[in-house]
Amino acid sequence: xxxxxxxxxxxxxxxxxxxxxxxxxxxxxxxxxxxxxxxxxxxxxxxxxxxxxxxxxxxxxxxxxxxxxxxxxxxxxxxxxxxxxxxxxxxxxxxxxxxxxxxxxxxxxxxxxxxxxxxxxxxxxxxxxxxxxxxxxxxxxxxxxxxxxxxxxxxxxxxxxxxxxxxxxxxxxxxxxxxxxxxxxxxxxxxxxxxxxxxxxxxxxxxxxxxxxxxxxxxxxxxxxxxxxxxxxxxxxxxxxxxxxxxxxxxxxxxxxxxxxxxxxxxxxxxxxxxxxxxx
Numbered sequence: 488x489x490x491x492x493x494x495x496x497x498x499x500x501x502x503x504x505x506x507x508x509x510x511x512x513x514x515x516x517x518x519x520x521x522x523x524x525x526x527x528x529x530x531x532x533x534x535x536x537x538x539x540x541x542x543x544x545x546x547x548x549x550x551x552x553x554x555x556x557x558x559x560x561x562x563x564x565x566x567x568x569x570x571x572x573x574x575x576x577x578x579x580x581x582x583x584x585x586x587x588x589x590x591x592x593x594x595x596x597x598x599x600x601x602x603x604x605x606x607x608x609x610x611x612x613x614x615x616x617x618x619x620x621x622x623x624x625x626x627x628x629x630x631x632x633x634x635x636x637x638x639x640x641x642x643x644x645x646x647x648x649x650x651x652x653x654x655x656x657x658x659x660x661x662x663x664x665x666x667x668x669x670x671x672x673x674x675x676x677x678x679x680x681x682x683x684x685x686x687x688x689x690x691x692x693x694x695x696x697x698x699x700x701x702x703x704x705x706x707x708x709x710x711x712x713x714x715x716x717x718x719x720x721x722x723x724x725x726x727x728x729x730x731x732x733x734x735x736x737x738x739x740x741x742x743x744x745x746x747x748x749x750x751x752x753x754x755x756x757x758x759x760x761x762x763x764x765x766x767x
Contacts, residue, residue, distance in 0.1 A: 491564045493517045496574030498525040504715025510538035519545035547600030572601035572622040590637045597641035616660040624665045630744040669737035670708035693761040709734045
């Protein structure tokens with residue numbers, strides 16, 4: 488029986504390529520995005536791959552509208568077998584530079600959005616005795632990084648939620664997993680909310696050092712196509728894993744934290760990200 492997959496955040500980047508790749512592998516894909524007027528790139532990619540997508544509007548921060556969207560998917564397709572929580576947004580700022588509204592915005596998109604959608608699809612999946620929920624987190628869901636306080640906090644939170652849910656959902660045949668990309672060449676970076684620090688900001692020099700280091704990392708970034716294939720691999724795998732990574736670089740980076748019992752291994756690495764040239 489053909490599986491019905493809902494993928495969020497498909498207007499660009501790895502979400503776009505994951506949606507197209509899942510359709511290429513034979514799933515019926517409902518590709519959603521916050522602003523459907525930005526669907527041209529997705530539709531062009533689908534046409535180029537020779538696949539059809541059901542493109543719909545879904546803003547993960549508008550819970551009532553999201554519930555209505557999923558209801559309409561079930562009405563039209565009969566069920567939802569796969570949910571890929573891909574929509575997300577970054578933020579570059581440290582604690583003093585962040586307002587509580589900034590932090591709430593990160594939680595709304597990166598934590599509460601995936602949690603709300605997961606809650607919506609779980610009852611039917613539990614009743615059916617099968618289903619897959621894959622949440623695209625980040626290496627920032629396992630490794631706290633300078634000037635990513637709000638972003639990493641939200642990603643840590645959603646990983647904790649999904650890992651706690653996983654053994655319970657599994658008893659009902661529902662596989663709950665996360666996938667952690669490292670740097671991916673996509674529009675995500677351009678959409679990152681960031682603070683503009685002037686010379687009067689005590690964090691300005693450290694932020695500049697961090698941004699210089701990050702620019703280098705994105706010069707070596709995984710392609711969005713490759714990350715999209717990794718998402719599709721996780722969705723269609725016949726073997727269950729809770730935690731996936733989208734590349735060898737992501738695996739190595741996440742492993743640094745998961746094997747870091749006193750926290751010094753991560754801090755030893757990330758301290759160098761905010762090292763000033765005068766300290767080198």
